[in-house]
Amino acid sequence: MADAQRGITLVRGRTCNLKREGTEIRSGKLSAQIIIRNWELRIGNWKLFNFWVLYFRNFDAFKKMDTVKEILKKYWGYETFRPLQEEIIRSVVEGHDTLALLPTGGGKSVCFQVAGLYMDGICVVISPLIALMKEQVEGLRAKGIKAVAITSAMHKREIDIALDNCVYGDVRFLYMSPERLESEIVKVRLQRMKVNLIAVDEAHCISQWGYDFRPSYLKIAELRELLPNVTVLALTATATVEVVEEIEEKLLFKNGSVFQQSYERKNLAYVVLREEDKLKRLLKIATNVKGVGIVYVRNRRKTQEIASYLLSNGIGADFYHAGLDGPTRDRKQNEWTGNKTRVMVCTNAFGMGIDKADVRFVVHMDVPDSVEAYFQEAGRAGRDGRKAFAVLLYNEGDKVELNAAIEASYPSIEEIKQTYQALANYYQVATGAGLGVTFDFEISDFCDRYKLEPIRVFNCMKFIEREGYVALTDSFHQSSRVKIELNKEELYRFQVANKMYDAFIKLLLRSYTGFFDSFAKINEYELAKNGKTKVESIVTRLEYLHQNKIITYIPQTNLPQLTFTQERVDAKYLSLKKENFEVLKARAVKRMEWMVDYAESTHECRSKRLLAYFGETESYRCNICDVCLAENRKILHTEEFENISTQIKEWLALHPLELKELAAKITGTNDDKILHTIRVMIDTKMITHDGEGRLCLVVKK
Ligand code: ADP
Numbered sequence: 001m002a003d004a005q006r007g008i009t010l011v012r013g014r015t016c017n018l019k020r021e022g023t024e025i026r027s028g029k030l031s032a033q034i035i036i037r038n039w040e041l042r043i044g045n046w047k048l049f050n051f052w053v054l055y056f057r058n059f060d061a062f063k064k065m066d067t068v069k070e071i072l073k074k075y076w077g078y079e080t081f082r083p084l085q086e087e088i089i090r091s092v093v094e095g096h097d098t099l100a101l102l103p104t105g106g107g108k109s110v111c112f113q114v115a116g117l118y119m120d121g122i123c124v125v126i127s128p129l130i131a132l133m134k135e136q137v138e139g140l141r142a143k144g145i146k147a148v149a150i151t152s153a154m155h156k157r158e159i160d161i162a163l164d165n166c167v168y169g170d171v172r173f174l175y176m177s178p179e180r181l182e183s184e185i186v187k188v189r190l191q192r193m194k195v196n197l198i199a200v201d202e203a204h205c206i207s208q209w210g211y212d213f214r215p216s217y218l219k220i221a222e223l224r225e226l227l228p229n230v231t232v233l234a235l236t237a238t239a240t241v242e243v244v245e246e247i248e249e250k251l252l253f254k255n256g257s258v259f260q261q262s263y264e265r266k267n268l269a270y271v272v273l274r275e276e277d278k279l280k281r282l283l284k285i286a287t288n289v290k291g292v293g294i295v296y297v298r299n300r301r302k303t304q305e306i307a308s309y310l311l312s313n314g315i316g317a318d319f320y321h322a323g324l325d326g327p328t329r330d331r332k333q334n335e336w337t338g339n340k341t342r343v344m345v346c347t348n349a350f351g352m353g354i355d356k357a358d359v360r361f362v363v364h365m366d367v368p369d370s371v372e373a374y375f376q377e378a379g380r381a382g383r384d385g386r387k388a389f390a391v392l393l394y395n396e397g398d399k400v401e402l403n404a405a406i407e408a409s410y411p412s413i414e415e416i417k418q419t420y421q422a423l424a425n426y427y428q429v430a431t432g433a434g435l436g437v438t439f440d441f442e443i444s445d446f447c448d449r450y451k452l453e454p455i456r457v458f459n460c461m462k463f464i465e466r467e468g469y470v471a472l473t474d475s476f477h478q479s480s481r482v483k484i485e486l487n488k489e490e491l492y493r494f495q496v497a498n499k500m501y502d503a504f505i506k507l508l509l510r511s512y513t514g515f516f517d518s519f520a521k522i523n524e525y526e527l528a529k530n531g532k533t534k535v536e537s538i539v540t541r542l543e544y545l546h547q548n549k550i551i552t553y554i555p556q557t558n559l560p561q562l563t564f565t566q567e568r569v570d571a572k573y574l575s576l577k578k579e580n581f582e583v584l585k586a587r588a589v590k591r592m593e594w595m596v597d598y599a600e601s602t603h604e605c606r607s608k609r610l611l612a613y614f615g616e617t618e619s620y621r622c623n624i625c626d627v628c629l630a631e632n633r634k635i636l637h638t639e640e641f642e643n644i645s646t647q648i649k650e651w652l653a654l655h656p657l658e659l660k661e662l663a664a665k666i667t668g669t670n671d672d673k674i675l676h677t678i679r680v681m682i683d684t685k686m687i688t689h690d691g692e693g694r695l696c697l698v699v700k701k
Contacts, residue, residue: 068093071117072110075143082107084259089115092197092233097256099203099247100235104376105355105383106261108235109136112199115233116173117145121196122166124223125175128202128214129352130473133175140173147173150180151473151561155554157483161518163189178216179471179565181223183436190223195230198223200251203234204372207246209587210239211370215468216565217250224252237379238372241615263375263614268382269624270606271391272599278365278393279309286315286343289389291360292336295345296377298366298405306365307345316342322349325558351377357384364392367402367599370591371613387624394599402592409459410585413576419460420469421571422450423562434564441472441562467576469569473561480556481519482508482542485549488516494550504541507531519554602627621683635676644669644677645686649697652687656694 068089072078081089084100085107091098092115102108116123127133133149140147148162148171166174167189174193180186198220204210206217224232234247248256275281286293295317297303303319310317318341320332335341337356344350348368362381368374374392382388424431426446427439447454464470484491495502511530514520524542528535539555546553598609607622622628632641647666651657657665663674678695681687690696 068114068118071114075113075117075145076110082110084261085111085114088233088259089118091257091259092231093118095231097232097248097251097253098234099244099253099256099258100233101239101244101258101260102235102237103261103263103265103379104237105357105380106237108201108237111235112197112201112233113140113145113173116197116199119196121194122171123173123197123199124190124193124195125173125199125201126178126181126217126220126223127175128177128205128217130177132201132352133177137173137175145173146171147175149175150186151177155481155519155552157552158481158519158554159183159185161483167192177471177473178214178219179563181216181219182565187226190226195227198227198230198232200232200234202236203247203251204236204239204243206250207239207243209583210243210246211372211591213466215466216471221250221252238376238614240372240613244615262619263611263616264607264619265379265382266622267385267387268379268607269387269389269626270378270610270622271389271626272606273391273393273626274395275393276395278395279306281393282306282363282365283310283313283315285361285363285389285391286310286317289361291342292339292356292358293343293361293363294350294359294377294380295343295363295365296348296350296368297345298347298401300347302365303345303347307343310343310345318344320344320346320350322347348373348377351380354380356380358386359383359388360386361389361391364390367392367394367398367595369402369405369588369595371594371598371610372591374595375610375614392599398599399596402596406585406588406592408455409462409588410581411456411460411463413578413581415456416460416463416576417571417574419452419457420464420574422446422452423464423470424568424571426450427562429564429568431570432567434568435566436563438561438563440557440559442559463576463581464574466580467574469564469566469574471563471565473563478557479521480524481554482512482515482522483519483552484515485551491550501541501545504531504538515551519552524556602630620685621680623680623684632676632680636673640669640673641677641680644674645681648677648681648687652695652697656690656692656696658694662695 068086069081072081082102083106084102088098088100088111092112100108100111102111112123112125125133125136127136130149130151133151137147137149146165146169148165150159150162154162162174163185165171176186200206200217200220202212203217205212205214206220207213224230232251232253234251236243236247239247244258244260247253248258273281282295295306297306300321300323303321307317307319318332318336320329320336322329324332332341332344333350333354336344337354359381362378364374364377368377378390378392381390423429423446424434426449427434427437429437443454443457446452447457461470461472465472486494491505495505507527507530508522509515511527512520512522524535524538527538531538542551542553545551594613598606601609605621605623605628606625608619611617611619623632632638636644644666648662651662651665659678662678663671666674678687682689682695685698687695688698
């Protein structure tokens with residue numbers, strides 16, 4: 001417990017910080033917890049006062065947290081919580097709307113999953129990515145916990161069955177993409193469920209001005225009206241102070257609590273290298289830094305080119321982007337996670353939900369367009385706490401590319417309207433129709449048909465989506481599914497009356513189970529093999545049975561799904577707010593400029609700068625980034641630093657000393673170098689002031 005809280009700041013509001021560092025003494029024999037805490041009240045940078053508190057926490061809360069620990073142990077096999085997990089769960093269980101800011105891999109999902117299991121009923125999880133939902137649902141099921149996901153890509157009947165299971169069955173987790181909240185059947189059923197918690201994953205997507213706004217997230221406020229007494233737990237890995245406020249406001253937090261873990265990553269060296277020949281430099285990094293790495297690039301084509309370059313130079317590498325089909329992406333990801341591939345060269349499609357602790361380096365070949373994206377991607381290195389590198393390769397050309405990328409991301413309103421019109425024509429959706437209808441969205445086919453450029457279409461689509469006209473899911477693999485719509489007797493009668501289909505139905509029933517109650521996954525190729533026939537013939541039969549309402553057949557897809565979330569309007573009347581458009585563009589430019597400044601700056605510790613962006617203004621110099629190292633080198637070489645710091649540590653291990661006394665004891669160097677070493681050692685928390693004018697060693701707790 002005490003361990004878990006070290007170095008953590010509990011932040012409320014923008015100006016007032018309540019800093020807490022505490023020791024918690026627990027004993028199984030005691031009927032209460034004794035808690036000793038040191039509280040510190042600050043406004044901005046001013047420390048007003050600090051005080052010690054000793055109090056007893058009641059036995060019930062103590063017991064409650066023990067039960068929560070048992071859940072963690074039983075289902076996950078972990079003995080202890082990660083920093084802040086326990087506090088977040090406690091806050092939620094006690095009924096407070098809570099915002100959890102934990103780094104990626106910090107254990108956010110475990111927070112709502114343990115809290116959801118602790119309370120009776122069902123936990124509704126809102127998540128933006130189908131692939132992540134699928135992964136979590138599978139993970140829970142593997143633990144024997146009933147969980148279902150409802151996505152835009154599902155058939156109406158499937159949704160119906162899944163929702164029924166949530167109302168009448170013992171499902172504990174219902175995952176939903178936010179656009180599903182618009183559907184009437186979902187709303188009605190949700191009210192019939194015993195919802196114990198609403199968990200909002202990737203909560204920063206609700207921020208209209210943030211870097212990853214998703215309009216459908218605004219619908220979550222309606223969910224609150226629908227379920228007024230249910231607590232909300234919002235979770236995200238990256239949020240500035242403004243975004244934190246926006247999340248609380250848009251999710252209608254009532255007396256909410258915010259738990260934020262410091263973004264500081266002591267083992268991660270942020271490095272920016274000005275480099276004309278980025279490829280050569282990458283090769284050098286991949287050769288010198290041992291272990292697994294990720295290389296991020298802006299476009300898909302480059303992923304393949306760079307992976308081939310690394311391979312031809314003897315570095316095990318593969319490439320990954322969202323244009324690959326689902327099974328290929330899964331295979332590549334598994335090979336990398338299982339250390340069969342050493343370096344993955346990818347677009348930003350790679351990374352979400354990846355749980356690999358021992359990544360030793362992340363290299364960015366292009367400058368990402370926001371610090372949030374950069375921080376998340378760079379942060380995938382070194383989660384195991386061992387030294388790792390986050391390297392950004394930069395040159396003058398990057399500025400030009402970033403500017404071009406921003407221009408392309410903000411197409412003209414006219415172009416957006418034309419794209420919407422083309423979509424309506426493509427799917428033949430008449431004005432006033434289409435509400436709630438979902439289609440496969442094959443962007444290349446769409447672009448070929450109307451002679452459009454995919455990247456421009458993609459950017460136009462983002463605006464159409466932002467204004468709430470359509471919702472687009474990420475691409476993922478969905479197997480074919482079948483449900484038999486007759487009961488066993490009716491089906492038998494059908495077989496007797498339709499001899500031609502008798503053998504086929506028998507083949508189906510022999511090959512798979514579970515068709516009568518819900519949808520079962522099938523594989524047309526497997527059926528063709530088992531039935532010694534052609535795939536086409538299997539598909540024709542399935543389609544015939546579907547048309548005659550004997551079965552519902554949903555063919556497989558790898559494609560993203562597009563849903564019309566409003567009735568189709570005449571493109572002329574498409575309302576695209578000009579102010580929105582301009583403010584958004586201005587914000588995007590600001591984010592880009594921040595990244596360029598970061599890349600070009602050579603005077604401020606990289607870690608301090610990144611932390612300040614996320615509102616942590618009191619951080620320490622990291623002493624391992626390129627800026628810190630260059631500064632150290634200007635004054636003294638590494639060996640000299642080692643020599644002086646070792647002497648300092650030895651003297652201070654005996655007893656605290658005043659600066660002058662200490663400096664007098666160090667031999668073989670000069671005063672400037674000693675003072676510099678002391679400054680670095682204070683900055684990096686190796687030594688500190690003891691409050692009585694002396695320097696002493698920092699005791700590691
Ligand atoms: P996030 O959602 O923040 O990215 P996850 O909840 O997926 O993180 O957790 C990341 C990894 O850490 C998972 O493998 C998870 O099982 C593990 N993990 C979570 N909580 C703990 C814990 N208390 N102890 C050990 N491992 C944990």
